[in-house]
Amino acid sequence: MDLFKPLNVQEDSPDNDIKNVEKVRCLILGSGPAGYTAAIYTSRANLAPVLYTGLQMGGQLTSTTEIENFPGYPNGITGPEMMDDLRKQAEKFGTDIRFGIATAVDFSGKKHRVTIDDNKIIEADAVIIATGATAKYLGLESETKYAGMGVSACATCDGFFYKGKDVAVVGGGDTAAEEATYLAGLCRKVYLIVRRNVLRASKTMQEKVLSTKNIEVLWEHQTVDLFGENGVEGATLVKRKGTKEEEIVKIKIDGFFLAIGHTPNSAVFKKYLETDQTGYIKTIPGTTKTNVEGVFAAGDVQDPHYRQAVTAAGSGCMAAIDVECYLLNMK
Numbered sequence: 177m178d179l180f181k182p183l184n185v186q187e188d189s190p191d192n193d194i195k196n197v198e199k200v201r202c203l204i205l206g207s208g209p210a211g212y213t214a215a216i217y218t219s220r221a222n223l224a225p226v227l228y229t230g231l232q233m234g235g236q237l238t239s240t241t242e243i244e245n246f247p248g249y250p251n252g253i254t255g256p257e258m259m260d261d262l263r264k265q266a267e268k269f270g271t272d273i274r275f276g277i278a279t280a281v282d283f284s285g286k287k288h289r290v291t292i293d294d295n296k297i298i299e300a301d302a303v304i305i306a307t308g309a310t311a312k313y314l315g316l317e318s319e320t321k322y323a324g325m326g327v328s329a330c331a332t333c334d335g336f337f338y339k340g341k342d343v344a345v346v347g348g349g350d351t352a353a354e355e356a357t358y359l360a361g362l363c364r365k366v367y368l369i370v371r372r373n374v375l376r377a378s379k380t381m382q383e384k385v386l387s388t389k390n391i392e393v394l395w396e397h398q399t400v401d402l403f404g405e406n407g408v409e410g411a412t413l414v415k416r417k418g419t420k421e422e423e424i425v426k427i428k429i430d431g432f433f434l435a436i437g438h439t440p441n442s443a444v445f446k447k448y449l450e451t452d453q454t455g456y457i458k459t460i461p462g463t464t465k466t467n468v469e470g471v472f473a474a475g476d477v478q479d480p481h482y483r484q485a486v487t488a489a490g491s492g493c494m495a496a497i498d499v500e501c502y503l504l505n506m507k
């Protein structure tokens with residue numbers, strides 16, 4: 177199951193034929209730590225926020241295992257549990273939480289118009305964009321061919337289906353290390369395919385990976401193809417040997433997990449908002465303000481660097497305070 181399907185982007189302004197227009201003071205897009213924290217603060221400030229969750233309610237953390245580095249949880253907490261608690265906390269203070277995605281926006285006027293699911297327009301005084309980021313794929317044809325048939329970008333969602341089998345994880349960052357460790361607890365063997373001769377992951381995660389007996393790290397390997405009759409049965413890799421020499425390596429696997437980073441979910445806003453080259457929304461340093469007055473961005477969609485649950489939550493809080501201030505001064 178692909179939980180990271182990109183937004184259905186519609187570049188034009190919202191369809192003016194849509195009669196279903198609802199006016200709100202504060203609209204929040206996204207239900208990760210940034211969106212929910214913004215919701216907790218804005219609802220406690222009596223701004224009656226409406227929050228649209230996006231496709232993956234709870235955001236990326238719903239597909240993570242143990243979170244050990246969020247302050248206040250000495251024994252750790254699972255991602256889904258934390259997101260459930262955040263949702264309940266936002267609801268407790270009155271946030272109107274709804275399932276739906278932004279399919280178009282019009283940020284040209286003083287009131288900001290956001291089309292939800294192509295059939296409803298929300299007109300908001302202030303908008304907080306907390307739409308997060310989406311998993312990247314290698315771009316191989318076979319990834320598409322085997323989507324849902326052995327290829328996944330979420331070990332926590334799909335790992336269960338590979339119990340007792342052999343799988344591979346691509347990537348060398350914290351996500352790859354975490355997914356490989358998680359899968360090692362379920363699967364017979366896990367290959368970790370790393371394109372360089374070092375891991376980017378934190379020291380602790382590296383130690384976990386390297387001390388887990390059924391994880392084999394394939395250093396300096398790149399995946400070039402996947403093969404199989406009715407689903408993934410193996411992968412073809414290229415191993416770099418020296419500067420010019422290369423060796424083709426085939427591994428037998430039933431599951432192929434991508435963990436090579438993310439793309440910010442900002443495409444639907446790009447006509448109006450300034451972004452960097454990768455698409456991360458630019459904010460005025462030290463604030464969550466974008467280049468459009470009354471539109472704020474928080475969490476991973478504007479953070480190419482830290483990308484942590486706690487920094488996302490922190491920027492969600494900042495966005496809520498920025499909105500409060502903006503609405504107070506709005507004429």
Ligand code: NDP
Nearest residue numbers: 314347348349350351352354371372376435436437482483
């Ligand atoms: P990162 O960007 O940190 O790492 C991506 C990895 O994928 C890198 O090792 C990169 O290789 C590799 N990669 C990228 N493109 C390709 C490709 N085309 N082929 C092969 N390999 C490729 O992303 P993560 O998702 O791992 O982490 C994002 C952020 O989230 C980080 O800041 C991380 O610390 C944090 N995080 C924290 C967790 C925690 O604290 N529990 C858990 C998960 C993530 P290379 O190194 O060569 O560039």
